[in-house]
Amino acid sequence: MQHVANVTGTRTDARAAVEVRGLSHVYAGRDGAVPALEAIDMKVPAGRFVVIVGPSGCGKTSLLMMLAGLRAQSSGAILVDGRPIDRPDPSRVGVVFQEASLYPWLTAVENVEFPLVLKHAPRAERRARAEAMLKLVGLDGFGARHPHELSGGMKQRVSIARGLVQDPPVLLMDEPFAALDEQTRMTMGHELLRIWEQTSKTVVFITHSLTEAVYLADEVLVMSARPGRILDRITVDLPRPRTYQMMATEEFGALRERIWQQIRTAP
Amino acid sequence: MRGASLIIVRLGLLAAVLLLWEALPRLGLVNAMLLPPLSDVLAALVHILGRGDVHASLGVTAAEVVVAFVIAVPLGAALGILAAENAYFGDIFKPMLFYVFSVPKSIFLSMFILAFGIGFPQKVAYAAFSTIFIVIMSASAAVESVKAEHLLVARSYGATQAQILRRVYIPSMLPILLEALRISMIFNFTGVMIAEMYASRVGIGRLIADWGENFEMAKLLAGVILLAAAAMAFNEAVRSLEARCSTWRT
Numbered sequence: 001m002q003h004v005a006n007v008t009g010t011r012t013d014a015r016a017a018v019e020v021r022g023l024s025h026v027y028a029g030r031d032g033a034v035p036a037l038e039a040i041d042m043k044v045p046a047g048r049f050v051v052i053v054g055p056s057g058c059g060k061t062s063l064l065m066m067l068a069g070l071r072a073q074s075s076g077a078i079l080v081d082g083r084p085i086d087r088p089d090p091s092r093v094g095v096v097f098q099e100a101s102l103y104p105w106l107t108a109v110e111n112v113e114f115p116l117v118l119k120h121a122p123r124a125e126r127r128a129r130a131e132a133m134l135k136l137v138g139l140d141g142f143g144a145r146h147p148h149e150l151s152g153g154m155k156q157r158v159s160i161a162r163g164l165v166q167d168p169p170v171l172l173m174d175e176p177f178a179a180l181d182e183q184t185r186m187t188m189g190h191e192l193l194r195i196w197e198q199t200s201k202t203v204v205f206i207t208h209s210l211t212e213a214v215y216l217a218d219e220v221l222v223m224s225a226r227p228g229r230i231l232d233r234i235t236v237d238l239p240r241p242r243t244y245q246m247m248a249t250e251e252f253g254a255l256r257e258r259i260w261q262q263i264r265t266a267p
Numbered sequence: 268m269r270g271a272s273l274i275i276v277r278l279g280l281l282a283a284v285l286l287l288w289e290a291l292p293r294l295g296l297v298n299a300m301l302l303p304p305l306s307d308v309l310a311a312l313v314h315i316l317g318r319g320d321v322h323a324s325l326g327v328t329a330a331e332v333v334v335a336f337v338i339a340v341p342l343g344a345a346l347g348i349l350a351a352e353n354a355y356f357g358d359i360f361k362p363m364l365f366y367v368f369s370v371p372k373s374i375f376l377s378m379f380i381l382a383f384g385i386g387f388p389q390k391v392a393y394a395a396f397s398t399i400f401i402v403i404m405s406a407s408a409a410v411e412s413v414k415a416e417h418l419l420v421a422r423s424y425g426a427t428q429a430q431i432l433r434r435v436y437i438p439s440m441l442p443i444l445l446e447a448l449r450i451s452m453i454f455n456f457t458g459v460m461i462a463e464m465y466a467s468r469v470g471i472g473r474l475i476a477d478w479g480e481n482f483e484m485a486k487l488l489a490g491v492i493l494l495a496a497a498a499m500a501f502n503e504a505v506r507s508l509e510a511r512c513s514t515w516r517t
Contacts, residue, residue, distance in 0.1 A: 095423040104515040115424040
């Protein structure tokens with residue numbers, strides 16, 4: 001493992017939207033130091049859709065928090081858009097969280113413009129931008145509704161719109177569809193791919209679902225149980241745009257099986 | 268329309284109670300000495316509202332209520348927020364506050380008289396004391412009701428501490444805080460009344476106690492109507508504000 005010295009200001013690879021080098025994380029638990037993540041290396045070229053799968057508690061959410069600048073790693077470097085990230089930077093990274101992350105006292109459009117409010121963007125400009133994002137995610141005309149008046153799928157569409165509103169090159173998604181029913185989840189996956197193709201963002205997506213992983217990804221990173229390591233990197237070269245029919249193909253099944261074997265047999 | 272019919276039934280019930288209040292003593296079915304007819308009570312209300320000593324008493328009582336409230340609410344809110352935000356402070360003081368909260372505050376009334384004498388400071392101190400615990404507990408609960416995900420979202424979009432306070436903490440806490448304001452006023456008003464009725468020279472509570480002792484039931488009930496109306500007006504005003512700020516709570 002090469003040691004990464006101070007990389008501030010160096011643009012090592014302009015084409016990698018997200019780059020992680022030798023990242024490890026240890027946290028202080030009840031009975032001493034607990035290794036959570038070990039020697040994580042990843043390089044996500046701009047515009048790629050990468051999915052991270054792994055068992056519960058493998059540290060994938062921690063890794064995502066670090067990519068978002070919300071949590072500090074013990075060692076190693078994270079570069080987003082060629083520059084290190086050590087604090088949240090919404091101009092480079094948008095985050096879509098698990099369910100219930102919308103503000104219930106704000107309407108859908110106010111939730112979407114929230115990041116722009118924090119940046120003191122002029123009212124008319126941020127409203128127009130938020131409306132455009134709602135249109136992009138298929139919620140044109142729903143802006144005035146409060147979250148409790150929206151279905152689970154619609155709420156996550158609003159979350160995606162909020163993640164995209166500042167037009168960051170990278171979108172991080174932490175099990176965004178985990179709380180949805182199977183049917184809505186499939187539809188949302190499909191919708192996400194449409195939005196991704198339309199916006200050409202780099203996406204790092206975390207999930208438990210192997211089917212979702214294969215369906216969405218260009219590349220699947222399989223993580224081990226704690227301490228989380230990357231066990232396998234699987235390129236999914238199913239053609240795009242993806243269709244539901246592909247899930248029934250032998251190729252799809254073989255990829256899914258390969259990931260399953262990795263997770264199942266991991267120590 | 269279910270809502271409209273409900274209102275009609277409620278008003279009908281109110282009218283029936285008022286009618287019985289008037290009729291039962293007049294018909295001799297209840298002792299008119301104990302429960303004077305409504306019309307007599309209303310006449311007494313008009314009479315006392317024209318009296319200078321009643322005006323003075325109302326002024327004193329209102330001042331006591333307001334000053335005690337203005338002391339207890341911000342102080343209690345600050346302590347409650349501190350107890351919720353600072354784990355060390357919370358661990359030390361929360362159990363203690365919890366125990367004292369359960370004790371009826373009226374048993375301390377004599378101590379307040381000994382410490383402050385009989386007068387304005389004693390009323391304010393006692394009322395603030397009987398109010399502050401509920402404010403501390405509610406403020407602490409309000410802070411704890413703020414969702415960790417909501418804070419995380421704000422941080423991920425680069426919110427400053429001041430923005431997190433204004434855009435996440437305050438809107439999250441507002442419904443609980445308004446409810447706390449309403450309930451604290453009940454404690455506060457009760458505190459002032461008890462202190463006045465127990466030992467006092469002025470104040471509407473003193474007058475009501477005097478009327479009771481002198482068996483002037485029409486005046487006593489007129490005083491009750493007056494205070495009940497004031498308490499209900501405050502309660503309803505805060506409740507309507509609460510309803511406007513809590514439409515999102517499901």
